[in-house]
Amino acid sequence: MTDEVLYQVADGVATITLNAPERMNTISGTMLAAISERLIEADRDAQARCIVLTGSGRAFCAGLDLQAQSKTESGGLGNLSTGSGAPGELEMRTAPPNVLHNVDTPTIAVVNGGAAGYGLDLALGCDFRIAADSAKLNTGFAKRGILPESGGTWLLPRMIGYAKAAEIAFRGKTLTAAEALELGIVNHVVPAGELAEFAGGIAAEIAANAPLAVRAIKRMMRAAETETFEQNVHHVYLQLLPLLGTEDFKEGVAAFLQKRDPEFKGR
Template identity: 90%
Template sequence: MTDEVLYEVADGVATITLNAPDRMNTISATMLAAISERLTEADRDPAARCIVLTGAGRAFCAGLDLQAQSKAESGSLGNLSTGSGAPGELEMRSAPPVVLHNLDTPTIAVLNGGAAGYGLDLALGCDLRVAADSAKLNTGFAKRGILPESGGTWLLPRMVGYAKAAEIAFRGKTLTAAEALDLGLVNHVVPATELAAYADRIAAEIAANAPLAVRAIKRMMRAAESETFEQNVHHVYLQLLPLLGTEDFREGVAAFLEKRDPSFRGR
């Protein structure tokens, strides 16, 4: 496992840190696989009730490592493939944005600095985004002769509406943290010196809730993207039935009646 992707779990929160600050955390081929592996590991770990994705140094992620990508075979996106199975390749379905989209564990992108290209798609793919006031979101794909290949064309219109997404993407705008907040692309903007503590508080609040219920809520919100109202209500009911038999449900009711904070065990 590369040391360019750091991983730790503490107090119910798994933190994944892109750790290549000398190149603004641009993502190398080895990092692609490592990010996917760490995301999957966290999602399977009962001790990880929330996942934080952030970057070391002054940037969140400035995209793919273009120097490495320029040496790759044309059209292969470095080590991404559509499924040829060639050694060293990562199939699209195993790419970090796809893995990220299918996680049941809540995710928070902590934008300590700029997010551009692939890094922006990773940030948009998280459930929540908390940004330092100095952070910027760069959507300049069109200025580089490419398009958002990792979920941006699906995510951005759903977040801000088609017309705003079209203007942002077609103009290749770089958004300040304040502009991103106004558009609803980030949930919170705080001074850079307060970012880590602020994000920790949000992650801790999520981790303190009943994990089985939180995961079910996320699954149903994701399913709602492609279901009718009636389908989703029925789907939710099927998710509710097993939750009613859990220890966590009984603990939640008891804590409410006893006017105390609940202590959930994920059972």
């Protein structure tokens, strides 16, 4: 496993850190595989109740490492996947944006600095974002002759509406953290020196809740994006039934009646 993607689990929170600060955490082909593997590992780990994705140094992620990609026989395009598809094919099912979209564990992008290109799409792919006041979100794909290749065209319009997303993307704007907060792209903006503590506090709140319930809530919110109201209500009911039989449900009720903090076991 590359040391350019760090991973640790502590107090119910799995932290995945992009660790190539000398090149602003631009992502190499080996990092793509490592990100997907770490996301899957965290999602399967009963001790990881929340996933934080962040970067080391002064950037969150400045996109793909185009210099490294350009040296591959395929011109780099083949390394956008983590699979071993045939020449000319992309195995996107295991690419980080798709894995990120499908994990049940809540994900938080802690945007410590600039997020551009592939890095911006990774941040948008998390359930929500917390940004340092110095962070910037670069949507300048059109200025480079490309388009958001990793989910941005799907994610951004759903977050802020088509018209606002269209203007930002077509103009290739770079957004300050304050502008991103006003648009609703990020949930919180805090001073850079307070970012880790603030984000850690929110992650800890999520990790303290009943993990099976949180995962079910996330699944149903994602499902609601393509379901009718009636379909989602029915789907939610089917998710509720097994939760009623868990130890965590009994603990939640007991803690409420006894006016104490619950201690959930994920069972």
